[in-house]
Amino acid sequence: NAGVTQTPEFQVLKTGQSMTLQCAQDMNHEYMSWYRQDPGMGLRLIHYSVGAGITDQGEVPNGYNVSRSTTEDFPLRLLSAAPSQTSVYFCASSRTGSREKLFFGSGTQLSVL
């Protein structure tokens, strides 16, 4: 049981490049989400999904796309990277939603130059 797996662990991009952060969970969780963590700002929700085929925006969705074609996977796409997207990104899942505990992946440290 791997839990929540995120790849890559580190990534450096140039401004304007695109990339996809991968997230997979093997716990059959319905709820999956992406957060970014910046110093002094806590964890801010980017996008979330309450089940396959359903996604919704969080607090800071601009510049990011998501899809949920399967229960297990929830990739986060940066369409055209900007320096303001330099951050640590965490994927997290829970069994059914916001009243159950979140399991976090180990994070992706992204730098945009």
Add this chain to the structure above:
Amino acid sequence: GQQVMQIPQYQHVQEGEDFTTYCNSSTTLSTIQWYKQRPGGHPVFLIQLVKSGEVKKQKRLTFQFGEAKKNSSLHITATQTTDVGTYFCAGSGNQFYFGTGTSLTVIP
């Protein structure tokens, strides 16, 4: 939108001293959860409070949920170096709303 504020942002304590972090929401919360993030790590779930006025203990950690379900606190008695990290509260409505976190440093 919903906001969850947490204070203090930083706290330095001598080993053995007590520590408290406070979490306040602008709206009533369905539940509140607490997470701990060790330096360089990811947040790990500690506990969930559901009922108004609820108090739960985990060894040296005491968690409280306010009567109006708008605030919460985490109190650590006699801190140890293993308590170092950032503590986050997370209120829930239809999503999770994380507080800004309190970074705890314990000086041996």
